Amino acid sequence: MRKYILKRLLESVVILVFVAFIIYVLMRCLPTSYLEQVARAKSQQPGSKSFEEWMAQLSATYGMDKGILPGFLSWCGRAIRGDFGDSWRWTVPVTEKFADSVWISFIMGGIAFLFEIIIAIPLGIIAATKQYTKIDYTITIVALACFSLPTFFFASLLKLLFCVNLGWFDLGGLIGRNYEQLSSMGQFFDRAQHLVLPIVTLVVISIGSLMRYTRTNMLEVLNADYIRTARAKGLPESKVIYHHAFRNTLIPLVTMLGGSLPGLFAGALITETLYSIPGIGYVSYQSMVAGDIPFSMFYLTFMAILTLLGNLISDILYAVVDPRVRIA
């Protein structure tokens, strides 16, 4: 087992290096960047150096003057030590901006994740046990509708209903207008109130696939021989489903959910942008649109790490949870 994990880890590192390299090449090949804007603005000040001179100076400062391969190696060298440089857009170290924004994303993602599990898994199981009934069809169609719902459209509908027509929430942002005047308890509730709609959006958008996944796996288990045996023994249906079947459905579920844990840190790019929540998703969206190479580099690499970690965790969990799986 330890050998397997070690092998997978090494593989992941190799893949990560390649992914980082592709991203780096892409970023370096971009024909325009934030640096050009800065250099242009600076060169237009009275008595300033020319645009080319500023560009050369800024490129040297940010290590953009080296060739792609040496540049990538030096980026790697610094990245391993945790130094991702200074963000151009935010003018603070990348890691500092990241630490500022990642927690709000994590909290949002975490709460949404919990709700998703609480709602989707029971519904998926009900749909599977009542296969081909009206309930099953309703749940299936609702799941597919959630799955097909474009985030931005759903968010706009929620905004129209709850922010404009009912006036319950603000249209965007994490804190209200009079945040500073509130007590610490009031500040907490203010933030919580601003997170309600983003979390609802996240839950509804992602609930569909988990519901389908639960249903499919539950159906597979329900068709297994040991369920027939359990029924033949005369066990009550509830015991068959919740004791025998559900526990076996948990295997793929746990694997999948474990694999999506790292994703909680990834932030919800679209949702956060729509509600102007200053989480990692929105911050990196702004950086990317501004052409902030250090931050984008960091964010993309971070996303790649999370994906790899997710795959690794789900593979390991698969072996841990299911005793039938042997890993050589």
Place this chain on the structure above:
Amino acid sequence: MADETTNKVDDLITQEIDAQGESAEQSEYSLNDDRRVKTLSPTALVVKRFLRNRVAVTGLFILAFMFVFSFIGGIVSPYREDQLFYRFDEQNKQWAAVMENKELRYVTENDADFPSVARAKFVLALKQDGNTFESQGVTYRYEEEGEELYSLYVDGQDEPVAMATYDTVSSSTGNETLPFAFQRAILLADAGNKDSFKYDGTTYTMDDAGTVMDGETEVAYASRYVAQAIMSDVFLSRQFKDELIEAIEAGQSEFSFTDENGETADYLLKYDAGKSSWSVMQSVSTKVFDTYSFPSLAHPLGTDRNGMDMLTRLMYGGRVSLYIGFIVVFIETIIGVILGGISGYCGGWVDNLIMRIVDVFYCIPSMPIIIILGATMDAMRVDPQIRMLYLMLLLGFLGWAGIARLVRGQILSLREQEFMTAAEATGIRASRRIFRHLIPNVIPQLIVTMTMSLGSTIITEATLSFLGLGVKFPFASWGNIINDVNDTYVLTNYWFIWIPAGVCLLATVLAFNLVGDGLRDAFDPKMNR
């Protein structure tokens, strides 16, 4: 797995006809007569199973509707995708200004005769006794000719250099200034309440209102109010001014005027206390873009921000969304099937290499990368049409990894089956073995995945367009139509702009998913419905 595939590979599957479906003729056959058995190809079986799934068929209908709506609707629609509409809007434009004269005004032959310093001195001199004053070394004399009417002379001369009065003399025929001597004659006659006066050999008559007539024609008039048109080419007639001043004195805020041609125009009067003048506004109809007009017969879904017909935009938007969806999925499938096929069939180091490439592509966060490239294309001002092409290539190139994995997995299991050993034993070419025997068996799963990923591609494209990084104006896409809600005013007031596009998007994606789901069930021979 094994019996599932053999079932599919078998060319014909026989199935007994339902007892109910038997016709009278068939019931005459003996029980073991072959004609009692109807043969169905696997495809026919799949179709039959699919059609029995009511939800999936509904999805198919929605899709058919969307295709007709987007592709035929665009042709049928009377408007073009980027046709602009205009409307005439009533806008209040300042038409004239009216001022009640509260300061002395000077009439001179030419302004240099009585400079402004002298004018100031005159105002001071008025309040004192004596009728002379001095300015810049010149001594002036004034005479009061009537009520608030003064003639100003350079001391020692007989002809006045200027007149000071609260009234103004305007020509009735045009905007030109009347000669000084004529104005003086009019003012004197007005002040003296005379009925007629002589000027330049002509006798003019004058009434109480200050109108000067040359026989039957009106030539000029004197008035306490100054009315001027804002535009220099507009001439305000005497009658107009009179009625206007009457309205102002009556304290009205609106007034209408019928000119000699019988045309009536309405004006709004507004008093500006700061300038102590009235501005006369005329509501003029101006040609403007017909933006955000509410649904009507001509535009069933109203018009958008640019004054384009929303329904037509929606049709063309659907076309773009569907095109992009299909092309992207096509690119994904081509790359995925080729690489997955090679990987699965060859195995060994080739498989290993391709699978590591797949891993790398699986890890690349595609949404952020497309956002970055979209922002770059924004900065470079890439032509919208070329941009659309890039978008499709990019989405296709970043999305093939899943399909490659699927194809490889399928081929790995198919490769070990008896029919492949048989194919190999017949000695046919490797390429034929792959494309004739392996790939067709992957197609069911492939079709399901493709249908599903059509939906998700359309969502991705719409999301990018919504963020303003995908399909750009002048092309419509369902995403960039909804983009307007970024303006809170549109979100709140113009539901018809974004809700129809969102509903189309949701319906299409949902339909693709329903059909995909139905196909998955239909392809599954274990399903017993």
